[in-house]
Amino acid sequence: MNNFVGLSAVLTGFAAATIAPAIDPINIKAEYYAKFQAEIGNNLFFQILSDFQTRNTPPGSNQTQEEKNQLIGEAMLAGSNGENYVMSCRKLIFLWYSGAWPTVDGDTTSSQMLSAKSYTQGLAWQVMQSHPMGDSNYRYGYWAKEPADLSGYTGNNN
């Protein structure tokens, strides 16, 4: 699970502690972990996680963690990994951002929402500093106020 969370953080640009906090009552990662494994199959699933683990070394002395993460992400999405490998990583990004698993058919992408919980947890809403339609944890009158800084949503300094 740690490698799955680390991989997800690198691919989404969110901090691991934001998408999968240590004290995690929502635990959407478990739902996504199971879906990702079921959809891409065990061989590719463990290959991707193993590659991430290998690449996930501490940052160099002249490198920040975010710079290191950027490099890992680029390596995971490199074409040399193979089309299916890269598409699987991209689908994982889609899953985290939308809460839905995509099906790509030529130029057409359709998707199916995993659950009501995954709908509310989509990272797309966080990046927009907003909330899903029909589900809001903001207080009355929030629309008249500035949202929190983006870093408050992603957990990263971006």
Place this chain on the structure above:
Amino acid sequence: MKLTFKALILFISLMLLHACSSKKEKKGYANLPPANSSDVVISSTIPTQITSTGDPVTLESLQHDFDVLSWQSFIALNWPANADGTPKENAIFGANESGMTVWQSWKSSREIFLPHGKKPNAWGEVENIPIVCDSISAEDLEKGIITLTQVGKTPNVLDESGEPFQTGPLIDQNGNYTRYEILTNEVMFDYIVDNELYSYEGQKAFGKDADFPFSDPDTGKEGAIMVKAAWIKMEGKYDASQFHTAYALVYDNPHEQAKVKPACSLVKVGLVGFHIAHKTKGDPQWVWSTFEHVANAPTQGEPVNRNFYNYHDPTSTYPVNEPPARPWNPANTGTTPTKVERVIPIDNDAKALNTKYQAALEKMFKGSVWANYELISTQWPTDANNVSDQTGKPAPTFLANATLETYIQGKVPQTSSNCIACHNNASMTNGMFSDFTYLLQRAEGKEIKEKK
């Protein structure tokens, strides 16, 4: 006095354990050894923070710690009270099932938010009862007063008979409406009075978000606490010896529903549901504890193994968790009883904790009615200072009391009962945040009345 020697030894032991646990509280949460012995504390002291027992600290260990805090709070608030509402320190918990408890001495919402935004009476001064209650004979009222409180306090007025958001009333097995009341402690009351938040005009002048004082373990100061209680009339199918009881003025409130005529009666009622919301230093979203009588309702997916449930007749063909048809009127007797089932099971750790506490309460005083109550769960913020989610990501995500949120149980976001997420939307009459209480919306004002 039924107190046995064994019970006395247990009481002393528990007091010593409480002293130990209090010392641990001051050290903070981190790196404390497992302290199962501190799980059961029977004391009149309201805890101001959890005592962390997890090593490592996990979601489950923290949930356990908050559940322990809930039980300690439940006991402290239900502790027998002196005339001024302070706990009787030498009382044996459970020895007087119908005596006034600490929280029953608090101010009810009816006493705080008065017609025309009038300033409420000071703490300790009784508010007038509804005029229609004057029809109760002084002799009967006196009997109620003596039996209920022995301190001359007017019996509490139960003036609510509906669940939140007009989801409906809850009908007991005798066909009577369940009654509700909301009360605040003195800290919360003082904040409302000092800032004139009891009136529309006062809130308008206040002009900012409400921010009630919190309980601070560093200073020992108690913060804002509010409770909500659900009661049923002790008659017919109910055995009063199984409940914490009180005499109360059951008031049919014409402001609740159309065509309700004011009426009042002094009746013996039994406690079936109890919410506690407590603002603490580490939990600005408040800690939400909820308790029920053990015989309220079976849980879906679990055996129906009691001979009698307060809100469930297995032979009834009435749809489960469905309110009665409108129009609703608490004066209607003989309404078809609600068939209640608990939708979210009590988790195993809370069940084990309930068993521990119930055993300790029974040992402390044989036949204690308090052993007939159980914790459903505690909701608390896991990430209290999260800037993008002011609910603080509560755990568990959903929590409902079968007597207080009967019809909104479940796990549907924005629909099912979630204490913190729901109260996060609460505002005052001026639209400003009311700090997780809907009570402030009850404020009336001269202007509003004049417009009508």
